[in-house]
Amino acid sequence: MLSADDPLPFRPERVLIAGVTGVGKTSLAGRIAARWDLVHHELDALHHGPNWTPRPEFLDDVRAFAATDRWITEWQYTSKGTNEILPRRADLLLWLDYPFRIARRRLIRRTWKRRMFRTELWNGNVEPNLWHALTVRGDENILDWQKNTRTKWDERMPRIETEHPHLTIVRLRHPRETERWLAR
Template identity: 35%
Template sequence: MERILVVGVTGAGKSTLARTLSTRLGVPYHEMDALHFGGPDWAVNADFADDVARLTAQPCWVVDSLGYPEVRDLLWERADTVIWLDYPRRVVMARVLRRSIRRSVTRELLFGGNRESWRGWLSREHPAWWSWSQHGPRRREIHRRVGDARFAPLDTRRFAHPDDTSAWLATL
């Protein structure tokens, strides 16, 4: 495990797991949302694809994303390990709701100097709405990619519940 891609739906805990893996394995962690959103008002980093290509050319890394469309194949091609947090919708939604409420209340500073807001809850791009609507499609996409010969051989670890992930982490 040197080039690790942590995947799952929004709110599954990808970033938290990726940070933990980075610390335990001594491998650099790269947060895709932080690389993608380069400025205020959720502005997209114009150099995003180049930045991802550069960091994934390194021998060791941990990335937390199914992957934005412009870098998705690159991430899957360069990874040697995929950790799939394949949690049920009830688990993911509880997590994403707690996180978004906390961020809205505390006005927590996020990538590119952005913050979640109460008004943002009305947008279909809000993490809670996104997680709900994308749960099925994202799971199908990951399942398809795991079985895709273009990305073989990948060491794939699929966890159906946070307890399974914790048990595996304890073995590292």
């Protein structure tokens, strides 16, 4: 596993970005896509159909872009089958392993903005109002989801390293490290 200070041994062409919900995977994917001339495939856009219904074509769409030569995406929907597709094709995994307080602050800010301004997301979907985020509990609440899954990448990473030895992993522990890594 590489750190922010280690040089990459190659020019990546298929990149996964892992991290807890709200940490900034999609924003970073967009920035890297522009810098490295990669196609950004946003998994949320592929997964969510109208009215937040999972699209039946989701895994077919993931397989299709994963088979191409140059892409970047967020690694999520692991329980829905992306574990079987994405890490086999990727050559670089960026792990945003930021302190929980940073991830939490980012998710609260994003959730508040999207819900207050009724931001249209994928396929016409709009997140529920702010009251929903404050009153609903469990997996239906994005803040609870983040809290309950915050250690999943710590738990998975040793297995990922073992099962995918071809995958170069860069662990970025703070947004400042990420910026320093990008500058290199």
